[in-house]
Amino acid sequence: MIRPNSPINVQLELTDVCNHACVHCYNNWRSYYPELMKKPNSEDIKILFKIGQRVIDADVFHIVLSGGEPLIIEKDDLENIISMYRINGLTVGVNSNITLADYDHGKLFKDLGVSVLASVISYDEETFDLVTQRKGSYKRFLEGAKNLVNNGIYLSSNMVVDKFRVNDVYDTGKFVANLGFKGFNATRISPSNSGMIKDYSGLLLDNQDMKKMLDQLIAVKKDFGLNIGSLNALPYCCVPNPEDYKEIFSRSCVAGLTTLGISSKGDVRACQHFDKSYGNILEEPLTSIWERMPVWKTEYSQVCNGCVYTGKCAGGCRENALQTSGIITGEDNLKIGGYGIITKRWDSKIDSIDEIVMSKGLKIRDEEFGAILYRSAAKYTFIDTFAKFIIKSLFTRSIIRKQDILEIGKDIPYVNKSYIDRLFTGLVNNGLASKSVTNTELSRMPKYCTNINEILYRFPIEQNLMEGENGTRTRENSWKL
DSSP, X not given: OOOOSSOSEEEEEOOSOOSOOOTTOOOTTOOSOGGGSOOOOXXXXXXXXXXXHXXXXXXXXXXXXXXXXXXXXXXXXXXXXXXHHHHTTOEEEEEEOOTTOOHHHHHHHHHHTOEEEEEOOOSSHHHHHHHHTOTTHHHHXXXXXXXHHTTTOOEEEEEEEOTTTGGGHHHHHHHHHHHTOSEEEEEEOOOOSSSSOSOOTTTSOOHHHHHHHHHHHHHHHHHHOOEEEOOSOOOGGGSSOGGGGTTTTTOOOOBTTTEEEEOTTOBEESSTTSOOOOOBTTTSOHHHHHHHSOOHHHHSOOOOTTOTTHHHHTTSOHHHHHHHHSSTTSOOHHHHTSOOOOOSOSSOOOOOOSEEEEOSSOEEEEETTEEEEESSSSSEEEEEHXXXXXXXXXXXXXXEEHHHHHHHTTTSTTOSHHHHHHHHHHHHHTTSEEXXXXXXXXXXXXXXXXXXXXXXXXXXXXXXXXXXXXXXXXXXXXXXX
């Protein structure tokens, strides 16, 4: 499996503190008494800047700031932290419950180019306050949403779905659409290995529940035009007709493959849902920790002989497997109740494309296998050495033509029309180029994606230009075209 020299995306918990006490919270540091946790002080902020510099040194492309609740942090400190990343070329997203978001937060996010993924509990006020264990949280959510929408912030949302709320998905999607949200994700409850809930047996979704959840997601997109997705790795066989949900099943576990998580104290984890740390970023470079961190989908995955998606799907979520079968290499409960192997791929179509126009603002990070071509946290892919050479050499041209590449690579055995079609199709599908129909044609967004923080994520990242087989330097190993 192709793996980059450092992560592409990092999730950083800015604080342990949260103004909610959601019963389903997966964060492993949570206690039953969150009010006893202290808000970040000046020393905590200094630590966050030290962590930030280590993340920047690792040439990471994108960072998601979460918690706890990140808006607990003083506004000036939050602005300085975000500015540090933006100045160094990283794109930034914030995961928040948005109940503390005032108008100035919205202006700050707008000025710094930050998008927001908001946690939404339910369309129903009583249920909302019951789950957060904070009276008035529903009304504060409405106010926070208004403050962000009025500033033109792209707002996506995520609903954690348990067995008791599985029938509320459609109405909750409608609820956020009416508030001005652009994206809605429904994600099954995750059985944390050390969260607040000790027994998940009555909360986990079964296969019938999952189909019900997915059908409502599709209806939300159809009726309200929201970008939809689900933020937990699902076994593709968990429903009898997975191709009907192919834009949702584009996601899989990327822990240790393209992403990792960092606590507010610097502990580095492959998966934010687990308390297993592979080192502390304050004590050693992030790249050193990355080198010894395993790719979870290869280290712990399920192998389903005969399934065309066995390497991509990897049997679903490892956290779920640990809780339902007792071992991390065990079976996800939705795989146990699944519908068997999948024998036909739905994402392997290669177009014949003669010319493309590259998108502007791309970055290239050199890798042993070639490079990562990056535009945003969703629009990126892996390319081989020849493709890297071609893109760097021909980028200044208004149009890159198949015939020119064939001429340049005529002495390289694998450079043929099929290779270039795969290259061009991958670039277009990942939003890095557009077909050369007219000079003004905009890059097309990937068809199968998950929307998080105004970014369309195409998962897994290893399904890219390398599947099957003049710039200005900005940072070490990174080029901006």
